[in-house]
Amino acid sequence: MRERARPLLIIGLDGGDPAFIRQWIGEGRLPTLARLMREGCHGTTGGPELISEHGVWVSIVTGVSRGQTGFFYFRQLEPGSYRLRPFSGLDVDAEPFWSRLRGGARRVVVVDVPDVFPVGGVPGVQLANWAPHLGWSSRDPAYRPAAEPPAALRKAAGSAGRRRVVREKTPSTVKEDLRIFHQLRHRVAAKGRLVRHLLTRERPDLAMVVFCESHTAAHQFWDYRPEANHWKGEAAPQLQEAIAAIYAEIDREIATLLEALPEANVVLLSSVGITDHHPTIGLTEAFCRQLGYEVPAKGPRFSLNPLVLARRCVPEPARVGLSRRLSRDTRERLLADSFRSGTDWSRTTAFAIPSLYSSSLRVNLRGREPQGIVAPGREYEQLLDHLTRDLLALEDPAARAPAVRQVCRARDLFGPEAHPALPDLFVHWVPRPYFVERVIHPTVELIQPPLEFNRTSDHTHAGFVCFAGPDIHARGVLGEVEVLDLAPTFLRLLNMPAGENLRGRPLAALGRATVKER
Secondary structure, three states: OEOOOOOEEEEEEOOOOHHHHHHHHHOOOOHHHHHHHHHOEEEEEEOHHHHOOOOHHHHHHHOOOHHHHOOOOOEEEOOOOOOEEEOOHHHOOOOOHHHHHOOOOOOEEEEOOOOOOOOOOOOEEEEEOOOOOEOOOOOOHHHOOEEEOOOHHHHHHHHHOOOOOOEOOOOOOHHHHHHHHHHHHHHHHHHHHHHHHHHHHHOOOEEEEEEOHHHHHHHHOHHHOOOOOOOOOOOOHHHOOHHHHHHHHHHHHHHHHHHHOOOOEEEEEEOOOEEEOOOOHHHHHHHHHHOOOOOEOOOOOOOOOHHHHHHHHOOHHHHHHHHHHOOHHHHHHHHHHHHHHOEOOOOOOEEEEOOOOOEEEEEOEEOOEOOOOEOOOHHHHHHHHHHHHHHHOOEEOOOOEEOEEEEEEHHHHHOOOOOOOOOOEEEEEOOOOOOOOEEEEOOEEEEOOOOOOOOOEEEOOOOEEEEEOOOOOOOEEEEEEEHHHHHHHHHHHOOOOOOOOOOOOOOHHHOOOOOOEO
């Protein structure tokens, strides 16, 4: 018989940057996080799951790899076709670790874990998308609120006020940024109030809440930092410390949650960090087409669609401005149509799945793609080698340095049986604090035209993790923690077996005894 474990409280900072956390702890701005680090152990997250920011939380809470789920971006290729479609946690066939509590007596409180949705049969309350990070339309199914039990959404409004939607906006005015700043501050307080109410009412064995405001704030106020390359702080001095202020608000709410579950073991966790970076989608398209991997369809494709005609007839700068007036859904439909019909698939050997910052390249493989022309085996391997050499040969003339930092093969990261939805190559460009207009290949110059979306920040490939509490005996620095080791560790802290379907292993470095039997 297993002992009843102490409560486990997991607090997430979506997009919580490890460097910011350490800097502001050192400056005394985050006293609650500082205490947790001092009383426990801490490190950074790593491993293949961090090859992309999208879907990190799914890997964290399911313990199931991208190699099995196939989730790597919000826009993916539908296997067996050349159709692009939205992809989210709704498309993932893997359940969060708290589904192991189904049918038992132990209760949960789960609020706003990104890309993760309620599962039935687990006692307690689960809320999804009550206050999410929105870089997309709030009407998208991936961002619709959901609850288990369903009545929990109505009750949440009674205890914390109406659901609060704050959407990241790019570009934005100072007035808009000030409004978003105040909205985020109020939303942090509301989420803290909601979770405190649920903790007091439910007295859960497991509670997990993610503050998504750290993610939205980092992108929205990135250029107000004094060190920003595109500095906007002179126009709004009160926003120069906006990111730090949101982190400090979250720190205060964390303190109140710890008071509500004073005997809990605590995990503080961030998904990924943030850094200077501009989109590279135009460079990726130029690379594939100008180096002959992707062949454009012959001749202009006739269409009476006014949006398609406008894209062909209107000059580029005006087209960018017009594109910003279209809904995101409309732009996605246009992109998918252009992708599918604008390529001569019968002569294309490799192509890019359109993505903003990192690049995802896929071989037009015979037997896998509808019109694949590259033979599996030796021809496929030689093409991957050739693509890698060409990518690593690209130079950024403004920096006089390589333009590409890393090229990774999906099968090297996730094994030979990796999900067919994954690209063959993940390409990470060197993050720059400026828009890269051109890069040089030994045989050609690649030009990136102006983009309608040109946010100046993106994500790093490491998060932050800290363990503290009565059963956490380790102190100091843990080093790098594999993302897939987190779910088994959470289960161990709940005195539950990890099971055989999880690839990760519980962290032995925490110093806690293994699952106790008596």
